[in-house]
Amino acid sequence: MSAALLIIAVVVVGASALGVLAGRRVPMNLENWTVGGRRFGVVFMWLLMAGEIYTTFTFLGASGWAYSKGAPSFYVIIYGTLAYTLSFFILPAVWRAGKRHGLHTQPDFFIKRYGSRALGVLVALIGVVSIVPYLQLQLTGLGFIVEVASDRAVSSTAAIVVAFVLTCLFVFTSGIRGAAWVSIVKDILMIAAVAVVGIGVPIACFGSIGTMFKLLMERMPGYLAFPGGTAELGVGWVMSTCLLTGAGFYMWPHVFGSAFSAKSAETIKRNAIIMPFYQIPILLVFFVGFAALLVLPGLANGDTAFLALVQKQYPPWFLGFVGAAGALTAMVPASVLVLFASTLIAKNIYRTAFAPSAGEDRVIRLSRIMVFVIMVLALVSTFFLRRELVYLLIFGYDGVSQFFPGVVLGLFWKRATKQAVAAGILVGVGVVVALIVSGRDPFLGVNAGFVGLLANALVTVGLSLAAKSAASSGEWT
């Protein structure tokens, strides 16, 4: 067994064991399964959020985009900052609603606010459909990272299957706590890996980061301003994509749900203030992509830039270290995604639509079984449907972003009605699907998801205004 493979195996199995142990002595009810008993303080919130934010996309997709597209990749660093700013204003109100009404999931919120189980089922369905490609993205990335880092000693398929078993294990035993604990190991390794490569390579090869950018601007003028190395991703695309993904970020069912894990509204506000600092490692990832562009020009697939650069510049054991970090960067987000998808299916599709009388025990048991079902689904689609990494993420974003008007108006505008919100979501999703399927994304230089979101907001506001009276229940406010 090579040094690289040994490092990967020890780290991945060790971190998973930590995740399994995290759930010891915690009785598994819905409150602990999805929202960690609503007891996470600033530190655990930080871990949970970092666990959800830094995905394999951070590793491969962002460096790949910097490599192959240049400036348009900067949208990644912008939209998170916009999302945290929004969270400062929106999430405390979400948290209060969750606390007051004992909510666990995003569809719970819609059901309670709008008094409509059908709307809850619709939101749950769109949530699950958006999560599966995101989960698949994690698995594809993981297989790829481990295969390269182990120097092909482990095939991508074998790596995905092993990671699948370990991830299911710690989600099954510990719920959301397992994810937060594994995230500790993951964040330390990931930040170390991107710092070493993102700062080390530019200094070793060019003397300084400034010299690297000078060389880039000499050799490829215009690459570091929009639209960079692309024809269609101009400043209009960047602006609309940042607004779309900034609005959509907290609309992911798992990220929305993290608001319920916080101990207090205060925790959420403080967390939102420090969150923009999370973006710094992404900057280092861009440095990796740009350094690779100068050191290793002409790679067929930009997503391979990070690992190819490490392979060229560092000893094999360090490649193993990066591989281990990369594997965990896929497993933690995967665990949170699968946990929320399974809870949505058990609680908000099965119970809400088919068995309103089902007890909590039955819901939790079904959630735990669904963990395996969803992972198998993602596994199958990973093996049979492969795409370029970042596009999958954008498709998922287009879907979940459509919840934004329903959440924000639901919190701050009493007149928003269930019919208007349901119609808005359906119109938004319809516009997005129509534009993407007909090959019109970007549409007139604007992100198709953003066009859908605008249509959605117009429909939601218009129909709410048209409704005769404010239909909001007194119980909510």
Add this chain to the structure above:
Amino acid sequence: MKKGTRAALLLGAVPFVMLVFALPIANREHPVVLGLPFLLFWILAWVALTPAVLYAAYRLEKKHNPPDRGDGGEGGDGSEGS
């Protein structure tokens, strides 16, 4: 809308103005600042300043809207508490 909330919302608009609506103006490689192309420098500067902006919003809200009992520092919705 309370005074503190309105001021906080205005501050909250700052990152959107600088990081989205100002992009057409900031979309250039030169001048180089601190070794970074101008566009990247502009984005990083406003990402780094956002915590300061949010902290100012947080102080303002706290000053003008004293916190509710029970949820530690939230007073924007005028609710009766749980």
